[in-house]
Amino acid sequence: MEKTIPLWLDVDPGHDDATAILLAIHLDNIDLLGVSTVHGNTTAEWTAINAARCLHAFAAPAHIKVYPGAARPLSRNAPKHCPEIHGEDGLGGVVGLSAPDSPDIQTRLARSDDSKPISALQGVANAIRETWDGGAGRKVTIVSSGPMTNVAVFISAHPELLDGVEQFVFMGGGNGFGNITPAAGKRRHFFGILVYISCVLPEYNILCDPEAAQIVVNNPLKTVMLPINVTHTAIVNQGIHARLCSLHQHDHHMHAGISQSPATNLRKMLSSLVTYFGDMYREIFGFEDGPPLHDALTIAYVSNPALFEGKRLHVDVETRGEHTTGATIVDTWNFRTYDDTWGPSGKNCFVLESLEVETFFDILLDCINKCDKVSPLNISIR
Numbered sequence: 001m002e003k004t005i006p007l008w009l010d011v012d013p014g015h016d017d018a019t020a021i022l023l024a025i026h027l028d029n030i031d032l033l034g035v036s037t038v039h040g041n042t043t044a045e046w047t048a049i050n051a052a053r054c055l056h057a058f059a060a061p062a063h064i065k066v067y068p069g070a071a072r073p074l075s076r077n078a079p080k081h082c083p084e085i086h087g088e089d090g091l092g093g094v095v096g097l098s099a100p101d102s103p104d105i106q107t108r109l110a111r112s113d114d115s116k117p118i119s120a121l122q123g124v125a126n127a128i129r130e131t132w133d134g135g136a137g138r139k140v141t142i143v144s145s146g147p148m149t150n151v152a153v154f155i156s157a158h159p160e161l162l163d164g165v166e167q168f169v170f171m172g173g174g175n176g177f178g179n180i181t182p183a184a185g186k187r188r189h190f191f192g193i194l195v196y197i198s199c200v201l202p203e204y205n206i207l208c209d210p211e212a213a214q215i216v217v218n219n220p221l222k223t224v225m226l227p228i229n230v231t232h233t234a235i236v237n238q239g240i241h242a243r244l245c246s247l248h249q250h251d252h253h254m255h256a257g258i259s260q261s262p263a264t265n266l267r268k269m270l271s272s273l274v275t276y277f278g279d280m281y282r283e284i285f286g287f288e289d290g291p292p293l294h295d296a297l298t299i300a301y302v303s304n305p306a307l308f309e310g311k312r313l314h315v316d317v318e319t320r321g322e323h324t325t326g327a328t329i330v331d332t333w334n335f336r337t338y339d340d341t342w343g344p345s346g347k348n349c350f351v352l353e354s355l356e357v358e359t360f361f362d363i364l365l366d367c368i369n370k371c372d373k374v375s376p377l378n379i380s381i382r
Helices: 015-026 044-057 120-135 149-157 159-164 204-208 210-217 238-245 265-285 296-303 357-372
Strands: 005-011 030-037 066-068 140-144 165-171 188-190 193-195 223-226 308-313 315-317 328-330 349-355
Touching (some): 005 015, 005 120, 005 296, 015 030, 015 044, 015 296, 030 044, 030 120, 030 296, 044 066, 066 120, 120 140, 120 149, 120 159, 140 149, 140 296, 149 159, 149 210, 159 165, 165 210, 210 223, 238 265, 238 357, 296 357
Parallel strands (some): 005 030, 005 140, 140 165, 165 223, 223 349
Antiparallel strands (some): 308 349
16 A cells, blocks of 8 residues: 655654554555654653664664654753653663664664764754655654654744644643552652652653643644543553464454463564563553553554544643643633634644544554564564
8 A cells, every 4th residue: 555644753762652663664554754752751862772773673664764853851951751661771671672883773863974963853854845845745744752842843943844744743641630640549759759649740741841842732733632541541451462472463362361472573572562661550650451552542543543532622731830830731621712723822732532442452463463574673683
């Protein structure tokens, strides 16, 4: 099938970001143009390397490169990172990926003819110019699955290129709650904050750069918000994990336990990703059934929006609250009056509210099956 949706992906890998990259490469109707990286789950240095490792592991076409981006938020003193969930390098516990300094990984980092790195801003701007071609080509969808610093910088620096953007899609925020919440009955320090069970705090991607998030939701184009209300329904339970490990992954009646070793090196890598991520979500958040695949849903939405239901609403981001900075304020009840624009005076976000979970996982597992046939990890573990 001809790929029909040009897509730019901005990520901070991160375990769930890795699954978003896999989908963007192997969904038939997605034309992945490039990947930019940002501070977030780990440092900007590691997110760039991790994205390159994923492109290699998932057999992305050679022209798809990684464009390193912002190492800190727009106006805050220091970036936040999340070793509690993702480990110090962002892909804690994941086995089988190539070493950061291997030629396979280094060649995935975008460089100019004089060997200088090409930045995220340069990469996305060039991709839109070439793909849009002044109106003769196709518009690009920009997807963010991490803090939105790079996207906000692009919107601010290149308003002349917004005509070449179809929509912005971001994973972040929550409609009524956040994801920095401890297990029941406990208190703990998390992201440097003493958290009690009664607290409701912001979602992490928005918290990392709330000013950038506000710029994105106020942009004049269609913007789709994928909140944790929805992503917390996409749980990799034991049955899904067992299907991931097996070559017979489409057997819905498979025993809901990991009864055999992963069938290939790629599946071993993905199984280690799910296992570590799941262990951390169980310890920190009390998720007993498995981890949620937040970021992969952004790509699933672009490819097949019919999997989701949602509603166009007005969204603002709290940037000055003593206890609520980074919270997304969703006007669910249309308390204010809005015009028809997508900008700050209108209903500026299409907020997703539900997902066909079983169909999503069928799609993901089908992409894993495609990837399994071409992944270099199945030749050797380096």
